[in-house]
Amino acid sequence: MNLADYQGIWVYIEVKDGKVAPVSLELLGAGRKLADKRGTELGGVLIGSGIKELAPTLFAYGADVVYVYDDPIFAHYRTEPYMRALLHCCQKYKPEVLLYGATPTGKDLASAIATDLPTGLTADTTILDIEEDTGLLLASRPAFGGNIMATILCKKYRPQMATVRPKVMKALPPDPTRTGRIVEERIELREEEMRTKVLEVVRQTVKKARIDEADIVVAGGKGMGSKEGFQLIHELADVLGAAVGASRDVVEAGWIDHHHQVGQTGVTVTPKIYFAIGISGAIQHIVGMQNSELIIAINKDPNAPIFQSCHYGIVGDALEIVPLLIKRFKEEIPKLKASADAKEEIRHA
Amino acid sequence: MLHIVACIKQVPDTKVAKINPKTNTIDRASAPAILNPYDAHAVEEAVRLKKRYGGVVSVLTMGPPPAVKAIRKCIELGADEGYMISDRAFAGADTLATSYALAKALEQIAKQRPIDLIICGKMTIDGDTGQVGPGIARRLDIPPLTGVNKVVEINKEKGYAIVHRKLEDGYEVVKSTLPCLFTVEKEINDISFAPLPNMIKAARYYPTIWTANDLENVDRKQLGLKGSPTIVSKIWTPPKPKGGEMLEGTTEEKVEQLLSIVLEKKELFQS
Numbered sequence: 001m002n003l004a005d006y007q008g009i010w011v012y013i014e015v016k017d018g019k020v021a022p023v024s025l026e027l028l029g030a031g032r033k034l035a036d037k038r039g040t041e042l043g044g045v046l047i048g049s050g051i052k053e054l055a056p057t058l059f060a061y062g063a064d065v066v067y068v069y070d071d072p073i074f075a076h077y078r079t080e081p082y083m084r085a086l087l088h089c090c091q092k093y094k095p096e097v098l099l100y101g102a103t104p105t106g107k108d109l110a111s112a113i114a115t116d117l118p119t120g121l122t123a124d125t126t127i128l129d130i131e132e133d134t135g136l137l138l139a140s141r142p143a144f145g146g147n148i149m150a151t152i153l154c155k156k157y158r159p160q161m162a163t164v165r166p167k168v169m170k171a172l173p174p175d176p177t178r179t180g181r182i183v184e185e186r187i188e189l190r191e192e193e194m195r196t197k198v199l200e201v202v203r204q205t206v207k208k209a210r211i212d213e214a215d216i217v218v219a220g221g222k223g224m225g226s227k228e229g230f231q232l233i234h235e236l237a238d239v240l241g242a243a244v245g246a247s248r249d250v251v252e253a254g255w256i257d258h259h260h261q262v263g264q265t266g267v268t269v270t271p272k273i274y275f276a277i278g279i280s281g282a283i284q285h286i287v288g289m290q291n292s293e294l295i296i297a298i299n300k301d302p303n304a305p306i307f308q309s310c311h312y313g314i315v316g317d318a319l320e321i322v323p324l325l326i327k328r329f330k331e332e333i334p335k336l337k338a339s340a341d342a343k344e345e346i347r348h349a
Numbered sequence: 350m351l352h353i354v355a356c357i358k359q360v361p362d363t364k365v366a367k368i369n370p371k372t373n374t375i376d377r378a379s380a381p382a383i384l385n386p387y388d389a390h391a392v393e394e395a396v397r398l399k400k401r402y403g404g405v406v407s408v409l410t411m412g413p414p415p416a417v418k419a420i421r422k423c424i425e426l427g428a429d430e431g432y433m434i435s436d437r438a439f440a441g442a443d444t445l446a447t448s449y450a451l452a453k454a455l456e457q458i459a460k461q462r463p464i465d466l467i468i469c470g471k472m473t474i475d476g477d478t479g480q481v482g483p484g485i486a487r488r489l490d491i492p493p494l495t496g497v498n499k500v501v502e503i504n505k506e507k508g509y510a511i512v513h514r515k516l517e518d519g520y521e522v523v524k525s526t527l528p529c530l531f532t533v534e535k536e537i538n539d540i541s542f543a544p545l546p547n548m549i550k551a552a553r554y555y556p557t558i559w560t561a562n563d564l565e566n567v568d569r570k571q572l573g574l575k576g577s578p579t580i581v582s583k584i585w586t587p588p589k590p591k592g593g594e595m596l597e598g599t600t601e602e603k604v605e606q607l608l609s610i611v612l613e614k615k616e617l618f619q620s
Contacts, residue, residue, distance in 0.1 A: 076521070079483070079493055104517065108495045111444075111483035118445055120578030123478035143584060150581050157578040195492045195526040199511070203519040215617050241618070252386070258535065265477055272617060283587065294614070296607065297593065310593035312610055314603045324604045332608060333618050340619035 003135075006158035009035040010043040010095040012086065013058060013066075014105055015051050023101030023166040025061045030169035031099060032062035034130045034137075041065055043095065047085050049075040055182050060174040065181040067093065073189050076198040077105050081189050083112045088187045090117065095159045096135050099128075102163035110163050120154030122162040124264060126287050128169075137162065142264050142283045149283070167212070167268040167291070211243040211260060217271045219245030219262055219289070223278020223299060223318050227255040232322040233277060239329045245269065245289075247279045263288035278318040281306025298322070351404030351505055353395040353466045354458060355428065356451055356485065357388035359412050359419035360475040382415060384422040386535070387470030393538045394500065394531075395468050396427035402503055404465075405429050407458060411439055411450055417556060424551035425543035431556030432458055438561040441574030444476070448484030449571045453564045455489060465505055467530040471496070479532065486530035494523060497531040 009031045014021035028044065035042040044063040046054060048070065055066040069085040086109065090098065098113075100106035102124045114121035127140040127149070136153060137160040143150035154160045211217060218240060220233035230250065237244045245262040246255070262269055264284040274292035278299060279285060286309050289295065297310035300317050307313040314321060359382050366380035384392075395406045407430040408423040410416050420431035434454045442450065455464065467489075469482035479495075486493030498520065499513035508527045513520040515534055543551075561567055570576060596603045612618065 078523075079495075104496050104515065107479055108483060108493070111480040112487050112493065114445060114480065115448060115484040115487035118578070120443065120445065121480060122579060123444075123476075123480055138582075143581075148584050149587050151583050151585070152579050153582045154578045155580065195529075196494070197524045198521050199524055200522040201516070201519065202521070265472075272614060273611060294610075295593070296611070307595070308592045312607065313593045313595045314607060315595065316600055316603065320600060321604060324600065325607065328604060328608050329611075332612060336612065336615050336618045340615075 001156070001158060003158055006094045006096040008041045008043050008065075008093070008095045008097075009038065009130075010045060010098045010159070011063075012098065012100045012106065012109065013044045013046045013054070014101055014103060015046070015048045015054065018051075020054055020057055021101060021103065022171070023103060023106070023164070025171040026166065026169040027099045027101060027164055028058065028062040029171040030128055030164065031097075032172060034097065034128065035064075037132055038096070038130050038135055039132075040096070043067060043093075045069075045086060045089050047074050047082055049073075052182075052184075055180075056176075057174075059178045059180040060176050062172050062178075063180055065183060067183045067185055069185055069187070071186070071189070073191055073194070076201070077109075078194065078196050078198065079108055079112050080194055080196060082109055083116065084189060085185075085187055086113055087116055089185060090159060092185075097130070097137050098159040098161045100161070100163045102165045107163050110161060114161055117157075117159075119157040119159060119161055120152075122152040122154075125162040125164045126168050126264075128162065128164065136160075142287055165264075165268055165287070167270055168287070211245055211262070212267050212269050214243035214269070214271055216240050216242035216273045216275075217245045217262070217269050217289075217292070218242045218275045218277065219247065219279060220250065220277050220318075221247035221279030221285075222249050222253075223280075224250070224255075225278075225319060227253075229319055230255045232319070232326070236275070236277075236322055236326050236329070239326055239333065242273075242275075243271075245274075247282075247285050276306050276310065277322060279306055280304045281309055351398065351402050351465045351503065352407070352462050353398060353404060353468060354407045354409055354455060354464050355388065355391045355395045355423065356467065356469045356482070357392065357408050357410050357419060357423060358385045358473050359383070359410065359416040360385045360473050363474050382418065384419040385470055385473045385475075387472055387474070387533075389422075389426065389470075389540050390535050390537055391468040391470045391533050392423045392426045392428055393540050394533055395466075396541075397538060398466070398500060398503060399427070402505070405462065407432060407462075409433070409451065409454055409458065411435070411442075411447065411454070420556045421551040421554050424554045425547045426540070427543075427547060431554065433556045433558045434560070434564065435558055436560040436562075438569065438572045441577060442572065443577035443579045444478055444480040444484055445578055446571060446573055446576035448481050448488055449576060450561075450564075451481070452485050452488035453567050454559065455485065457559065457564055465528050466503065466510065467491075467528070469530065469532045471532055471534055482530060482532035489528075489530075492525045492529040493532070494525055494529055495532045496534060498534040498537050500531075500537075503527070
């Protein structure tokens with residue numbers, strides 16, 4: 001393998017319901033920086049059915065070139081046909097770096113591509129950098145339980161690949177005047193040769209506010225003492241109209257369902273207010289909430305690492321403080337609402 | 350008769366492991382070795398499918414000799430046979446080299462008894478990647494079905510499986526040819542209590558153990574550290590953020606201060 005044959009930073013563009021997935025736009029933002037530093041092109045690989053018209057969006061968000069595989073066989077994501085298309089593209093155009101969103105689809109596809117090429121793949125990256133002169137990708141991720149980061153390299157194989165967690169990187173402000181090159185590609189795939197078929201797609205609407213879309217998240221950890229103590233988190237969230245989050249250990253203890261887990265192996269959230277209550281603040285949790293606008297931590301251990309990553313902290317027993325907060329918010333929030341309504345009336349008067 | 354193989358791993362229990370405050374790394378001595386919790390669901394599902402359709406459940410792991418304990422745990426859960434590959438040549442493997450070694454062991458198992466279905470857990474709690482399962486499927490050139498949270502039907506005669514794959518906002522129903530590989534979500538099942546006869550069998554169970562030399566057609570360059578394209582170049586502690594402002598006073602005073610900070614964002618509460 002001649003490493004110099006491999007050029008360009010690529011992003012696999014995930015399409016959902018006919019739109020570019022937000023994580024792919026974020027990766028174009030991150031990829032743009034890498035491409036500029038390395039002095040090379042930023043490419044997007046777009047696979048789907050009837051998706052060619054999405055290319056201008058990708059240019060607006062930073063892509064220089066978009067490789068398009070548009071065919072009805074790609075109507076639903078399936079490993080086999082998507083993998084064939086992306087392998088074809090990698091072998092023909094030889095990118096130096098290929099990034100994917102760490103979504104179910106991105107992880108599935110990246111794992112398959114890494115095995116078939118073969119090349120190295122770093123999972124759930126949170127920091128990306130590139131060496132200007134060598135093109136070596138520095139992919140960092142929180143490592144195994146500890147409060148540490150590991151930087152992972154892939155020196156001898158190309159492309160260098162990584163999956164990157166949603167909401168960690170930032171999309172560029174779109175520039176509708178930007179344009180680029182569209183490269184249309186085709187591969188021979190016959191439906192009757194495909195070994196998997198999607199029979200049905202069932203969308204389930206979630207009743208409560210999705211934790212990754214909520215303005216306020218109240219998250220609890222082991223400091224709540226027990227499953228019963230954790231009820232206080234639900235109560236406070238109800239009063240605030242917030243979604244409930246949780247640390248990994250309470251999810252594993254069965255106090256709450258996995259959908260609520262915030263962190264490296266859970267959901268990444270960026271609410272306007274994040275409460276971390278009884279959460280010590282292991283790095284694998286921090287990476288899932290550090291971009292929140294206002295972070296409030298309550299913990300009885302004054303040395304808990306969470307206090308390093310919050311805006312305001314209270315040292316104290318959550319089981320004592322949270323009931324007080326619930327009581328006071330119950331008194332004050334209706335007053336705020338009333339004053340807002342009053343202003344509204346004055347305006348209409 | 351179905352032959353289902355669950356791939357499993359023994360991992361340090363990160364839930365109880367302590368962090369060494371000096372090095373910021375996990376103190377391995379403080380962490381008991383357990384069966385990776387996600388893999389327990391893979392074994393449970395294999396055993397349930399055996400009960401539904403008849404067949405044999407094998408488990409396979411790669412690891413150092415003490416990993417026999419994790420296999421015994423699987424026997425307790427209802428697995429019939431255990432296989433382990435254990436050799437210094439496998440040490441230091443990343444996900445690519447791991448899927449290579451496991452695929453070679455699976456080929457060897459399949460020679461004794463053809464495999465219809467391979468089930469892996471969603472990921473391990475120590476590596477957190479979820480890349481090994483799909484990697485094995487690609488190496489054996491069988492369809493990988495990730496994120497399976499329900500098995501609707503396995504039909505060996507007609508050679509297909511129908512499952513639900515979890516999506517971010519729902520699920521999809523997928524039909525695949527057999528053999529294929531599932532990676533399963535935790536929600537797919539609840540782990541059953543091990544019946545006493547299984548526990549007795551497990552206590553005395555000893556798996557088939559193969560070294561790298563016992564596996565056929567192995568390219569040693571693809572094993573362990575040598576076969577791993579990724580390397581950890583450095584482990585570092587992120588610079589500590591300067592930290593937040595600590596609220597002082599009595600509990601009531603702290604609560605009042607916090608209240609006014611939060612309620613300052615009044616637009617969040619007025620809708």
